[in-house]
Amino acid sequence: MSRYRGPRLKKIRRLGTLPGLARKRPRSRRYILRSEKISQYRIRLEEKQKLRFHFGLTERQLLKYVHIAIKAKGSTGQVLLQLLEMRLDNILFRLGMASTVPGARQLVNHRHILVNGRIVDIPSYRCKPRDIITTKDKERSKALIKKYIIAPPHGELPTHLTIDPLQYKGFINQIIDKKWVGLKINELLVVEYYSRKT
Incomplete structure (x- = not known):
């Protein structure tokens, strides 16, 4: 499927x-739901x-x-x-660089995202602590993320992530805790x- x-x-x-x-x-x-077992x-x-x-x-x-x-x-x-939670597309979504996970997946597939200075085009890439996630230096790549990064992310930013919105850069501090x-x-x-x- x-x-x-x-x-x-x-x-x-x-x-x-x-x-x-x-x-x-x-x-x-x-509509009223029927009571069903x-x-x-x-x-x-x-x-x-x-x-x-x-x-x-x-x-x-x-x-x-x-x-x-x-x-x-x-x-x-x-x-x-x-x-x-440590998949690259989900990390982008949680950092607020994309509005949804499918939107983040598209950013990765179109080669706009760098992990530790290298282009990664696999959305399921497993991120590790101390990884640095940035965009390409091209204006087009920054423009795609700019509209989402200015607005606050979806809820509170988890403690395992930090973001620098001026440099379009995200950091992974540690592996996620269950409550986040x-x-x-x-x-x-x-x-x-x-x-x-x-």
């Missing part, structure tokens, strides 16, 4: 607020879908991250969130979903 390119508000209405997918918020629901499978599936659509991943990519998190030391759910994850999600339900599937 390929990356989702359909209507974004449809997914937000279904799953709740997904700041990485779109800045828009749906109108309040006018929600299965445990549906709860786990919706948590998995929230994670997938927020970070803009395909099913295969998310499954790959889950396998890496299972093999790593520590809590599988926490390691999974750290892996996803930009999505309200129960990551253990995602791990349970995949553990039952395999």
Whole structure:
């Protein structure tokens, strides 16, 4: 299954607020929901879908991250969130250099972003502590980011990131802490979903 390119508000209405997918918020629901019994499978599936659509991943990519998190030391759910939060496209989004994760992915694909002085055109590039993220010196690259970097970022800037808006430069101080994850999600339900599937 390929990356989702359909209507974004449809997914937000279904799953709740997904700041990485779109800045828009749906109108309040006018229809009355029928009282229906929600299965445990549906709860786990919706948590998995929230994670997938927020970070803009395909099913295969998310499954790959889950396998890496299972093999790593520590809590599988926490390691999974750290892996996803340290992706380059998500770091750009969290720094406020792009309005959404798909917008950040496009910046990376079009070769506007440098990591430690080198062009990186892979949105899933795994950033590490002490990485420096900048734009190219070209005016076009700076103009694309300028409109987003002037406005305050989406909520409070996490402690693992710092930004210098005058030089269009972001710094990664450390690996993200669980409380600074930009999505309200129960990551253990995602791990349970995949553990039952395999």
